[in-house]
Amino acid sequence: MKTEEVGNALLETWSVDEVAEAFDRNEIVLIDVRTPQEYMFEHIEGALLMPMAFFKPEKLPGQGEKRIVFHCGSGVRSERVARAAIASGMARVAHMEGGFGGWKGSHKPYIGTNMATGAPTPIS
Template sequence: METQSTDAGDIEVWTADEVAEAKAKGEIVLVDVRTPQEYMFEHIEGALLMPMSFFDAGSLPGQSDKRIVLYCGSSMRSGKMAEKVLASGAGKIAHLKGGFGGWKEAKKPYIGTEMSTGAPKRVDG
């Protein structure tokens, strides 16, 4: 895990492998900050959706039991939202290095769209 220093504080930057391992162990809450359209087309299975345009740091769950890890397409939006979470008074926040693109590049499974029917389908990376 890397650390990114910002004016609001330090943000943890997790690799796709670190996120996948923590997700498998039930140690994190994964929050997608992309648009609803992006999420519907493809997303990490089990991720919650809180689009950047409606992002409310105060509505995130507490982190006493599970760490919150944000992600977007490339990690630009999730980095900005992580700063917003820290500015709201949270002590810790993390985001996925490389975003969803990095997740796919690492060949991790996700929920995609079956183009012939429009139905969701599991993609094994």
């Protein structure tokens, strides 16, 4: 995990493996900030959707029990959202390095779309 101090807050950049392990242990809430179309085509099963275009940091749950980790397609949008969350007053925010592309590149399971039927399909 990489960390960066942003004012009085801490911005964490987690690797795909760190996110996958914490997600499997139910220690984090994973929030996908991609568009609804991107999410519908393929997404990490169990990740919540809060598109960057509609991001409202005041609507986020607290981080008392579970940490919040943002992700997008490549890590660029999730870092922007994480910085916006810090600007809104959150003191410790994380995002996934490499985004969904890194997740797929690491051969982690996700939900894709069967192009023949349009149905959601588990990919491992």
